Amino acid sequence: MNVALIDGIRDVLSTAWVGTFIGIAGAILAIYFYYSSRKRSIIAFQEMHEKLLGGMLPKAITILYDGNKIPKLSRYTAIIWNAGENTINGSDIVSSNPVRVRLKDKSLKILDSRIIETTRDFLGIKCIYPSQDDIAVELYFDYIDAKDGFTLEILHTGDPNSAELCGSIKGIPNGLTNYGLLPASAAAKKSNRIHLKSGFFISKSFSGWIVFIGGIVFFVGNLFFPLQFRSGFYFNNKPIDYLYTYLGAIYIIIGLRLILRLRRRFPNTLKFHKLEDRW
Numbered sequence: 001m002n003v004a005l006i007d008g009i010r011d012v013l014s015t016a017w018v019g020t021f022i023g024i025a026g027a028i029l030a031i032y033f034y035y036s037s038r039k040r041s042i043i044a045f046q047e048m049h050e051k052l053l054g055g056m057l058p059k060a061i062t063i064l065y066d067g068n069k070i071p072k073l074s075r076y077t078a079i080i081w082n083a084g085e086n087t088i089n090g091s092d093i094v095s096s097n098p099v100r101v102r103l104k105d106k107s108l109k110i111l112d113s114r115i116i117e118t119t120r121d122f123l124g125i126k127c128i129y130p131s132q133d134d135i136a137v138e139l140y141f142d143y144i145d146a147k148d149g150f151t152l153e154i155l156h157t158g159d160p161n162s163a164e165l166c167g168s169i170k171g172i173p174n175g176l177t178n179y180g181l182l183p184a185s186a187a188a189k190k191s192n193r194i195h196l197k198s199g200f201f202i203s204k205s206f207s208g209w210i211v212f213i214g215g216i217v218f219f220v221g222n223l224f225f226p227l228q229f230r231s232g233f234y235f236n237n238k239p240i241d242y243l244y245t246y247l248g249a250i251y252i253i254i255g256l257r258l259i260l261r262l263r264r265r266f267p268n269t270l271k272f273h274k275l276e277d278r279w
Contacts (some may be wrong), residue, residue: 041171042084043099043144046266048077048182049160065111065155073111074156076101076163079266080139081119081149083177088144090124092170099167099176101154103135108158113137116151119269125150139167147267179265212255219248 053063054072063070078101082088093099103110113127124142137154156163165176 039086040084041086041088041169042082042177043080043088043169043172044083044177044179044265045078045080045165046179046182047079047165049163050075050077051160052155070109070111070157072157072159074158074160074162076152076154076156076160077182078152078165079149079182079270080152080165080176081267081270082144082146083179083265085146086171087146088141088169088171090141090143093140094168094170097166097168098138098140099165099169100136100138101152101163101165103156103158104162104164105158106135108135108156108162110135110137111155111157113152113154116153117270118150119148119267123148123150127152147269149267149270151270208255208258210255211251211258215248215251215253215255217248219252 129137
């Protein structure tokens with residue numbers, strides 16, 4: 001082999017950033033292969049609680065549902081899906097603690113329920129009401145593959161937060177996983193805001209992108225263009241050089257965490273705009 005070529009390769013590999021780049025690439029590949037090889041059983045959901053009628057209405061106004069007087073009307077919406085890799089069979093539902101949406105107070109009443117949408121038509125998904133528990137809607141399915149799921153809506157007479165999703169499935173000892181509020185809910189929109197002293201606000205997801213991009217600038221700038229990047233700073237020594245690189249990596253991780261935490265998690269096949277198809 002050409003000696004000059006060997007010397008050139010040696011010179012490239014001896015460069016500081018090459019070792020750092022190889023280490024980072026190796027860590028990224030290790031993380032990728034770890035996540036791609038996982039086999040988990042997870043049933044996850046995102047939910048939305050809404051008050052439709054009632055509360056502060058004048059006494060002269062009466063709310064009727066199907067000809068019957070009710071004190072208030074609220075709606076519970078949930079997208080439920082298989083967030084793991086293993087298939088979940090309907091026979092895995094524990095009969096003594098079935099998957100269900102339950103009202104917290106026995107004086108309340110479930111008025112109606114329906115499955116709005118499913119990822120596939122032949123999953124055998126159905127909601128049953130009245131159930132064994134007169135304040136609950138039980139949910140059943142034949143099976144749910146990875147990324148399969150459905151959208152459920154329930155009308156009830158309680159406050160918006162009166163409904164809760166619960167139940168047990170074999171092989172999932174921690175129960176159903178709550179991934180938070182649906183993006184369209186008022187509470188989710190409010191929690192996604194960072195209010196400034198000026199009265200304005202920015203979304204947390206937007207701030208996550210700012211932090212992420214800033215981290216990339218610090219990390220890549222100091223790693224690949226050290227002289228040009230550090231020319232605008234007062235410090236120019238090795239400890240500070242490493243500090244810039246580490247700070248960039250930390251900001252990248254923080255930004256990614258914010259972005260991923262606030263992303264839409266349910267399957268893309270469950271189109272969110274169909275939640276506007278109301279009763």
